[in-house]
Amino acid sequence: MGNTLSPILADIYMDEYQKQHLHKVNIPNKIWRYIDDILIITKMNKTQFDKYVYDLNKMRGTIKFTSEFEQNDQINYLDSIWFRKDTAADSLLNYESSHGNPSKVTSLTICLQGF
Known part of the structure; x- marks a missing residue:
């Protein structure tokens, strides 16, 4: 079991990380974050976005980003299917x-x- 402050500290850390790093690499169109889940809507193609995620992963060793792309006009976010x-x-x-x-x-x- 984690400390009861863990979610609050994680939220504060990710908020600072988002302000400092997510916009440095390339500016996506929209970014939404819930705790440690981030939804980015962008006009980048898959190759450009893969490079964006790769560059983000190079910045900080403790945080690793993964990516999912919409399939059949649907995307999975926060354990829900958005369409x-x-x-x-x-x-x-x-x-x-x-x-x-x-x-x-x-x-x-x-x-x-x-x-």
Whole structure:
């Protein structure tokens, strides 16, 4: 069993590591991190991304990165399969609808982030 502070310390360490190292090698389009799992969305091809991961692994001996690529328009992240449905509408809520303003703002924010 690990110390109860281990997850907190790991999160702090990975946050600093992300700030200092992940952006030095090459700037990906988007980076999301949950504890020690990182999701990177980029326009790099597989060869470029493999080199990116290789360069990250050379920086620090204690941390090793692995990579997974989407297959059949799906990716495994945090023990879940992420995919985009064919029926996704990519539309905003109508401003005149009876949804609350926070829902309308959230809908707009998500679209502007361009996941």
